[in-house]
Every structure is written in structure tokens, then in C-alpha cells.
Amino acid sequence: MNLLRVSGSPHVHTDNSVKKIMYGVVYAMVPAIMVSVYFFGLDAVRVIVLSVVACMLVEFLIQKYVLKTTITIWDGSAMITGILLAFNVPSNLPWWIIMIGAIVSIGVAKMSFGGLGKNMFNPALVGRVFLLISFPVQMTSWPIPVPIGGTALTDAITGPTPLGIMKEGLAAGKTVQDIMPDIPNYVQNLMTGFQGGSLGEVSAIALILGAIYMLIRKIITWHTPGAYIGSVVIFSGILWLVDPSQYVDPLFHLVTGGMMLGVFYMATDMVSSPMSAKGQLIFGAGAGILTILIRVFGAYPEGVSFAILIMNGFVPLIDRAFKPVRFGEMVKG
Amino acid sequence: MNDVLIYSIASLGAIGIAASVILYFVAQKFKVIEDPRIDEVEQALPAANCGGCGFAGCRAFAEALVKQGDEKANLDGLNCPVGGNETMAIAAKILSLEVEEQDPLIAVVRCNGSHANSPKKVNYEGAGSCAFAHNLFSGEGGCAYGCLGLGDCVKSCNFDAIHMDPESGLPVVNDKCVACGACVDACPRDIIELRPKGKKDRRIYVCCVNKEKGGPAKKNCDVACIGCGKCVKVCPFDAITMENNLAYIDPIKCRLCRKCVPECPTGAIHELNFPIPKVKDAVKPNQPEVKDVKKIEKPEGDKKLVAEEKVHDSEEKTKPGNSEENSSKSSN
């Protein structure tokens, strides 16, 4: 017979684990992967596989030879970073830029802080922003999606994203109504993903499908995405009501660019978001306002990644300031 | 163009001068007059800030030294265990005082309930913290007084002087110990005691803190003190007291005659660093009972004594990693 075990209570444990959570996120991204392959073809497969392998390899090398700790590349977190990084780049990106992105994501943003659970910023976003600043040309020449068996929207090989078209148009002094015809098949195509942009961010529908899966599995809570979307709608809605000729309507903001990807997959990253429900609401709302600020008033057409990274930096403060509601605070309810 | 240059130099210079004047007056106003000897004494201290002296850090201790030196003209009761007598002599010199030499101390682990002596009866899982396990249960070996082996003492040590021996599951103190007392405070079971280092590092102590009666104590651990009192009877110096079924050797009264060591039926009394082959050297002239002492060479079934010595000899070989491995294992 075995020796009896002695430990403090509780003696039972949920069957949830870090690994299950991480792979849950990976499964949630499958629809978006499929859509990206549909629109961008083999290039999408190439970028995703390369990015995932590179991220896991970098993590392996660092854990094995630099930190000399246990190898945890199969816990799924490096895989998520790899997929998210691939989602955030155009499908025609050269392989060596993807490698650099992986090294920055995993090496700088994750492992230098001590690995999973200790990084302050979302690794994939750090990689993406690093690439965006270092290789602006390659990172912003988005290929026009060509559905398998379908035809492209224009004859050009690459083109700007709807957000880019909008930004340039407004800068040139046109009104929103003037520009709108340049953005093809507005709601319908934007929702399904028939738009120029990075790999994974094009299809709002696929991303929302994955998000619903994560919500059901309780991998994410509604707080961060809810507050994020809410603040985007309210803030951009106010601007739109003030002057519809200069400011786009909220729905446009929601379905274009990396909004859905950022809201459901990157702002909700457990490691770099606040712990309490209250904190998550603040975090989401802050990121939403920053996104619109950057999109409308900033130099870049897209602001999701910057907004989330900036809010990541505030997380320790948010955690300190916004404690959960303690039991007994409402005396005699 | 020149105008700009002149104006900027002049204005910046003016600001600089104004600021320096303000600074000067502020510095005068808030000047803290401090005894320069405090700095000197602090310089002499080891700067380990370990708290072994009972003060918050070396600075606080230096202040206390100067204060007591001025008020009472002695340094009684103040001692830096890390620096030892040398440091205290320097500090005393700075204050133009005399200081009594004190025996250097060392931490002594008074438990020998290794895996072999006190076999595991249950498996502990959970936080790698003795303080927690102490409240949870009596211990893997069943002894409610013995070492829990989770290494709170190791974590508390700032001097890399105490490590877990993975084989026995007990902490081992090495020569780096400065007797700061951190491990004594950290141990929830009060197993570690600061005892005089002794001449040539020779020490005799009861390696057990079990206060239970003989039967239950022995049931859990082969080398427990069973409170039989034989050592008390044999001690010529009244150095051994028996309280709550536990013998205690007063290090001040003990003259290291080693009569008690072979007397102990469980081998709970440990002697350290006595040269085994040259038995006669260690015996003082007023204890002619060589016969008894000879027994030490082969203490009855007491492998531990030899093992302990071995460990002591090879302490330098004990890698610091051992303790970490041990604690991380236990936290799983």
C-alpha cells in the first residue's frame, strides 16, 4: 500500500489547467485561420506555420541554453503567440522578418521577463509593433485577398486597408461620404473578411465565432471585450454624431483593422490584463478610447496594438487601484 | 545672433547662481549634526545588514554602539556576530573603550530525524514552507518536534551557510555561518540553536528536541532523546539538565569530556570534530576514564555519528543547488 498523503485542503482540483486554457485559445483561432487561408491561400499557411515554429523554437532555445529551466514549449502559450503574430502581419511578409518578429516576441517580450506569467506586455503585440516600426514598408503592403477559386477586387497585387483609405482620404480633405465608395462592399465584405489587411484580422465573423467559444469555455470573461467594444462605440459614436462627414460611424471602427482580433484575443490575454472584474472594465474602456484616439487623431491609421500595449503598462497600477468588491463592504444590504 | 548667446548665458548663469545660493541656505538650515564616529563604526562593521545583532541593520547597530558607549561607557550586551571579536575590538577602539572577548557562536541543528532514522509514514504535498507544514501535521516521520525538511532555515540564511542534505532531508550548517540567528527565528520548531563554536570547532550537544516520553519518541525516530537520564547521571560538571523528557547540555558548563556520548542509548548526543584516532589528545587530564572514551570509536550501532562527521568534512562539496532542488521538489 502507498503511504498516505497529507496536504492542506482542498483535496480536489478542477480539471482545468494552464495547458487546457492555452489550447482552448488555439482552438478558438481555428475559424480565423481557415478564413485567412481561404483568402490569402498558401501564403497564409506559410506565414502561420513559420511564425508558430519560430516562436516555439526561440522559446526552446532560450529555455534550454539561456535560462536552463524546464522546457515548456508544449504548454501552448508559444503557439498562441506564434499564431497571433502571424495574424498581425501581411501574408506576403518575407520569412526573415517573421523570424525577427518571433525573436522579439518570445525572446524580448516574454522570456526576458521570466517566461509565461511574468511578461508585462502581450508578446505578439510587442513583436508586431517592433516589426511595424522597423519594417514599415513590408508591414503595410497588404496583399489584396483572392478567395480560392474567386477573383480579386482590383487588379493590383497589394493595396491599403480600409482604415488606410479612410485616413488618407480624410487627410486629403475629403468627407467620409466621398471616401465610402472607395471602400468596397462595406459591411458585408468587412464582416466576412473580404478586405485588405493582416492575415487574421480580416474576418470579424470568424473571430467572433472563436470568441464565443472562449466565452462558453470560460477562458475569457465578458468584462474586457465588453468594455472595449462599449467604449469604442460610445466614443466613436459621439464623434460621428458631432460631424458625420469627418468621422466614420462606430460599426466601421468595429469591423475594420485589428479591432476584433485585439478585443477578443489580445486585450484578454490573461497575463497582461488586470485580475479583478473592475480592473478589466477599466482596462477595456481605456484601450477602447486610446484606439479611437489613435485612429482618428493619430498618425497611424490603426491603433489597436498601441492602445493595448499602453494599457498593458497600466495593469500593475490598475490591479493596485481597483480591488474586487470585498464581502461585507455593503453593510446590511 | 550674439545677443541670443549672451542672453542665454546670462540668464542660465543667473539661475545657476540663484539656485546655489538657495541650496546653500537650505543646507545650512536643515543640517543634521551627526556624530562622525557613527560613520567610522559603520565602516568597521561588515555591512551585511543581517540583523544578527538585534538591530535593523549595521547603521542602526553603529548608532546603538555609539550611544551606549557614551551613556554607559561600555559595550556590554552588544555584539556583532558576523564580524566577531575583531570587529568589536575595532569598534571599541574607535569609541576608546574596551570590549570583552566573546566566544563565537554557530547554528546547531538539533534534530537527527533523517529519512533513515525516522522513516516517512505519510507523504507531504503542498507549500514548501516549514511554517505552514508545522501547523498542518506532525511531520512525515511522525515526530511533532522534529525537522520538517522544507528548508525555511535555508531560505532565511543570507550567508549561504545552511543547506539541505538531500540524502538525509536535514539541514546542514557549514563554516560560513556567522550566527546571525535568522535560521533560529525561521525554524517553526525551534530546532536550531546558537551554541559556542568551541575550541577547534569541537561541540557536544543533544541532537533532539522531542519532549515526549521515551516510548512515543522512539516509535517515530530511532535516535530520539528518550529522557532516560543516563547522561545527567554521568556528567561530572552538572552541565546536563533534564526537562520534559529532554536532555539539554549547557554549553557553558560543558567541558567537552564526552562521557555522556557513549552513555546515550539512542545516540542522541552528538560530538563534532573530535579526532577519532587520537582519542587521548582530546581527553583532559582530570578525566582519566579512557576506557569509556574508547567506546566512541564504535558507538553502539550509531552510523549517524560517522555520517555526521563525513557531512561536516565534505560540506564544501555540498552544492548550493541542493537546497533549491529540495525546496522546489517539496513544493510540488
Add this chain to the structure above:
Amino acid sequence: MLKTFKLGGVHPAENKLTVDKSISVLPIPKIASIPFSQHLGAPAKVLVNRGDEVKVGQLIAKGEAFISANIHSSVSGKVQKIDNVVDTSGFRRPAVVIAVEGDEWAEGIDRSETINKEISLSQKEIIQKINEMGVVGLGGATFPSHVKLMVPEGKKAEVLIINGVECEPYLTSDHRLMLEKGEEMLVGVQILKIALGVNKAMIGIENNKPDAIKHLSELASQFEGIEVYGLKVKYPQGAEKQLIKALINREVPSGKLPIEVGAVVNNAGTAYAVYQAIQKNKPLIERVVTITGKSVKDPGNFMVRIGTPISELIEAAGGLPEDTGKVIGGGPMMGKALNSLEVPVVKGTSGILIMPDEEAGREEVLHCIRCGKCTHVCPMGLEPYLLEKVVMAEDWERTEKEKVMDCIECGSCHYTCPANRPLLDYIRLGKNKMGQIMRNRAKK
């Protein structure tokens, strides 16, 4: 909408394997070891000596301190020795060891099954009698009942809450008791109402026991001022503060007792023990214990004399399974892992859970991934991850500020942590250290 508490909570697999097993009486053991400290507070002072003859129900140790309880012999026989035995705390503690001879009861104890509904004693007499009979809270905390019933000056009890929640997985002792001894229990509730001077009692039962809710609701209509409420299944609803919140929607402030909001909570088992003490003159010498576990051959609910070694209980359930990894006194969420099978059943033992080895072990501890699940499930609104961190860093000031003392040790955080961090271990350590610090402060 069923009532429940608001903050946090988890829902572990219920595994109530013994729900259909009616309570059977366990044979009297050959040797009973009755510890002096079976309750919260000071140990009782022993009254018997080695060699004394004792009868069932005879007072063998007297609780002299304010928070303490009397202890009666649960068997008849000869006092073999007064010695330390390993008890549920995991330590050797003083106990009376009695060699059993026959089953001779002390005089004045009514052992008949007839239900006596007439309550003839006054408030003061009831409390006095409960004290004499050594009744303690049988939910697990074993707080002496008479102390709980003495409402401090300046406070007023408004409602009596009876805890029939039994939110711990596996355990069914209260459930069976409510089904089989429901009427006696309700008389006990009436007695407790008189003792407290309230005219309203609420019985909270979780919705996974519809038979008990139905049975007690029917019975309660015969009594005045007793209402039965079904509650949504959520752990830790059986915790005092959570139950009050669920039933009367009041929150007991931090560091205060339930009487602060006018409520007094007693366990269903306690109500039955009170009935026995007052109406039958029978001290607390036996209780219902669930013996259960997935690989236990014949799990069941037993009426067990206090002091019976759990090995006999395990024998009655078909013996210790081969694959046993852990034996737990109590439920899986808050129970204590036992380090010996000779531990006696004490007043607070509501169950013995035998876990197979593959389920009993703890998994590898990983880094916190900051998922925040611990914060979301904490019923007290604490941040377990943070408490673990500050306790590890020995930052006691911060530990106190983060309200470590509010923790009810329900284990929800530890249960839910995907990284398997021993959160509650460290929080307990922190509570312990804080307790010491606060006691030292009080001394000054």
C-alpha cells in the same frame, strides 16, 4: 430564482455517493479514545483517573474556560490510560483511552425513540443544559453552542438560520439526518429559537437535496415560525457568512460575528444534538459520520460513538481500498488529511473520505498566469494570488491590508487555479502569522 450568495463560488463535482444509504448504527468499538480538545477554544479539564469505571454519558472532562465544552464518555468501561493520541489535528494530543466493557448508560438518559415535542425549560435553563451536555457546532468548526446562543449585550438576534446546505462534495450526513430525524431536528430548532429569543427560523438547504427540502417543508408546517428555503447549488454556501447573505441578504462586516447583522447560524446536526440534549437528556456522545470514497466498497452513513477509531469505521465500509492515497477527515474542500488510521472520531467529524491515489496527488505547480480565476471565485472578494505573493515575500503589513484575516479557507481559489498553485496553503500561513502579530500587538 433560487437564493444564493453573490460573490464568487465554485461548483465542484458533487459525488454524493451515499445519498441513498440510510443511517445505520456502528457497533461500539473495543477501545475508545476521547480527546479533551474536540471543540474550538480551551481544552476541557479531565475529571477521571486511570482505572476509573465510566458509564455512557458520564462527564469525563469539564470545559472550564468561557469558550470550551464538556466532554462525556461515549462508552462504558474502564479508563485504560490518559495519554496522548494522534487526533484529527495530525498531532498527538491528550485523550482518555477507555477499554470498553458492555454498554451501560448513566442514569437519566432517555434512549427511547418517542418524539417529545413539549419544551418545558426556560431560555436560561436551555443554554445551561446545552452547556452541560457538551453540545458544539457539528458543521465542522465545533464552536461551543452555548457560547453561540448567548447573545452579547447591546446586540439582538432577529433570526435563527439552520444550515442544512451541506455544500461539501461527498458528504451526506446532514442530508440523511434531515430525512430520517427531521421531526426531532425541528423540535431542536424550536428549542434554539427559545434560547435565542427569536420567533423566526430559516432552514437553508441546497437544491440538490429536493427530498430533504420537501420532507422538511411538510414537517415545518406543523411548527410555527420555521421556513425552509431551497438554495442554488454553489460552494461554499454552507459557510456562515455566505449562508446569511444567501438567505437574508445581509453581509457580516469584516472581522465581525453574524450576530452583528442579527443572525445566528446553527448546523442541522447541531439542532438534532440540541434536541437530544434538552428533551432526552442525552449528551453529545455520538454523531452521524459519512464514510465514502470512489473506491470504497460499501460507503454509507453511520451513527458513530465519539472516540471510535476511524479504522473501525473503514472496516464497516468494506475495508481500506488497495489504491488509497489519502484519508480525509471531513469533505474534500475543507477537510483535513489524516496521517493515521487510528484517529478517533470527534464531535467535528462529519465524514471520512477515502481518496484513490491517482486523485489524491497534487499536480505540478506552474507559474501564475494571472488568469484571475482565483479572484473571480473568492466568496470573500479577496485576491488569493496577491495574498500568496505577499505572504511569500513576508510583507506582513501588506498581508494585513489585503484582508487576509477575512479568508474563510473555503479552498475555492486553490480548487480553481489552473496552474495548481498552493494558494490556500500560503494564505493559511499568512493568517497564522497575522494572528501571531495581532496577538503580540494586543499584548502591548
